[in-house]
Amino acid sequence: MNAVPYILLGWILTVAACYSLGAMFLARCPAVWSREESVALRFVAGAGIYSLLVFLLGIGHMYYRGVFIAVPIVLLACAWKTGALTLPAERLAPLPVFWGRTLWLAAPFSILYLSNAMAPEASPDGSAYHLGLVARYYREHALVPVPTNMYAALSQGMEMLFQSAYAVGRQSAAALVHFTYLMALPWLLICFGRRYDMPAAGVTAALLVFLSPVVGIDGISAYNDVAAASVWFALFMALRRMEELPRERGLVILAGVLGGSAFGMKYTLFPALLLAAAGVIWVHRRSALRPLFALAGTASIFIAPWLVRNAIWWHNPLAPFFNNWFPNPYWLYWFELGYRRHMSMYSLTSRLQIPMEVTVHGAQLNGLLGPVFLIAPIAILAFRHPEGRRLLAAALFAVAVYPSNIGTRFLIPALPFVAMGMGLSLGFNRWIAVSVLTVHAVLSWPNVIPTYASQWAWRLQKVTWKEALRLRSEDNYILSLLPTYGLARKVEELVSPGHRVMGFSQLPESYMNREFLVGFQSAEGLGLRDIFLTPLVRERQSTRQVRLQIPAGKHRALRVVQNRNESSGQWTVTEMRVFHGADELVRSPFWRLRAKPSLHEVQKAFDGSYVTRWTTDKGRYDGMYLEVDFGREELVDRATLSLTTDQPWDSYHVEVPSAGGGWTRLKTGLHLQEVTTPLGLRRAVVEEFLRRNVQYLVVADSDFGSSDLILNRAVWGMDELANVGDLRLYRLVPREEFEARRKGGK
């Protein structure tokens, strides 16, 4: 059956739901907005409200196709019944003919964008996790915790809209929802220009933004950056209007809705809330307290669901970040540090490379704004204009968090403000402005981009009508853009339902029904990766045994305490054992294990495995400990730690409970013994994976250890099931089958 009608239905129903809710909401202050502004603002504001509604539907386990058909229809009926759909009578001043004609530059791009948005979704992040999670929620018919994916802990306002569209029209319908924002954003810019008597700046800004290559490919994909930019600019419009109509309380509420839904869409949009607060204070001055409460109260309705969800599911309201403040078993602090470090530099060697990367090259920072943005600094000239000052101030808020992630698309929220500033600066001569726009249009067309940008730049390739209308194979199209899709199909074909697959990089999960766990996306994944690497990297193997000799005595518990202070490195313990004389104390079911920090990892130091290890996750600090509570008095005279060689061994002591309820430090003799690497580590890894419910492994030829897997498959006990491109799918052979093979001499 042709998917196109469903794609269109999913898209239209979602947009209709957003529009209806926005219309009913904006009907509270009918005299504020013109007919033209209302069209876009209803969608943008309503989308935030609809997103919240979908969140609640998810909590209520109501993610069914029928629900996402019925709810938009009901909302539309309500809006129609209440008369909210009627557009305001006020109209903005008409656009001058010259600038109206200039807008024709956008026509071919509109076709390019629509065809690509309707074509099968093949964006890296969209197909992997934005829609991968949406697909997972839809399979479960609910918003469920996904502890193996850090992106599931981010605010997911946009994913909620995708959920509605996906339920009816799958991936392309979701991408079309983002495409709607791509159309709404320039519309808002033009409206702003018309309202404040600067149509040239409005049209110039609209075209600078709309034609930008990274805006185009982002806006047609299941991403959220263009939506974020739309919400930012809508918020700015609301604040600007508040200056003119300070008594209009509805505008404060609107700012709260937009600011709150911005945070609900993306954590990094929290400066939108600060801008909203600053705007309210600026307008209301000494009487700002009440409006500020109204703003905060409204915004919190859209923010709180995500924070509460995270607090309940992940024990960290700001998950997957700030794990140092909120330690939890799901996300690791040291990974967070590394992740942030990477996002702040990518693979650049200097931040001076950023301007050329984001405007011209487009490979290292994933996309390009277009070479004309090299003249973006002229936006500063807009400072002479009152509107320019407001725009530049808003741009500062929008760009404030850019250094935390320097990817090109993270500039998109600030782009409308900068572009409007550029429009004001270029406005002294309309022919110069049009020349710049024409050059921008030419340089942004897919066929032209390769003549100056990197061949690896993230960009659109061509108009894709045949793919959009499904007249060409969906599989071949996705495969041409997303080589990992081939292995995703193999996983679907070869992996039994209910089994888990682990890999070290993303696969397009939105096209998979099997649970896929990416190594870097969770504490569990990172733990499995650590286990996998143990046989391959000598520094991860516990070839040191430290004996901690103490005076023989009866104790109810015992702690090994670490004494060094080093922010770098980790204290890791592969195994901790307790002895009396020659005999090891048998680990009893009455024992209780504790650790500080990383309590949730403590069992790894007491499981008898040489491929798992307890890790502190936050450097090495005096007072960190591993503790065994024996549940009764036990005679002990030493403990041993199995350690890797990448850490000091001479900075420990033993403590035991004192009569007063505290802990007493015992005189501890330390002795180091170098020991051989435990044997059978490769097979132990596979056993550990199976124990942790991972039955399949995807390894790229470029992944560390891939050649060892190819050479020593029989030793590991893995069967290669598929090899697509540079990816291989392995089945982990269960223990009984492995033993039988070994006996059979295979």
Added chain:
Amino acid sequence: MRSCLVFAVLLCGCTPLPDSYPVPEQRSSKDGPDPEPLGAFVSFSDARSPDYVVDGFLPSAPDQLWRWASARPTVRVRVSRKTGLRLRVNFAFPDDSHKPLLPITVSYFINDRLLEAVVYKQSGVLEFRKAVPPEFLAEDADNLIRLEVSPIYIAKADGVKLSMIVSELGLERNE
């Protein structure tokens, strides 16, 4: 205010993380035997032999009983007493590759001190044995045994340096 209250109420519903954990399932010994202290002698038929290698040996296939050495093969061994020990090295110069290189000189070093340099005028399976003075050795520390071979066969196909095939080496009782 209402949402703040809802937030607070929901936070109360958070499940606290446990304050301690029980002993987990113990991994079976089938996963592999426990590690043991490093010894004084290494045989390349032993799966633990990679733990002794410091440098100068080529990777081997699983279950291979010997290793190709390159220019300066080095292993580490441990001894609990320094007296009454000798160095034994069992090795081979393959006829096909090494006969044209003869005579070949092998210098045996222990902790960077030359024990002996021997000139070999024949290829095939060979053995070296010599008592080691106690002052060459250290107790409860890594003792490095290094061999320097000259000349060395260089494979024409890939330029890999192959000095000798080693099956066993290390320190043993001088009986």
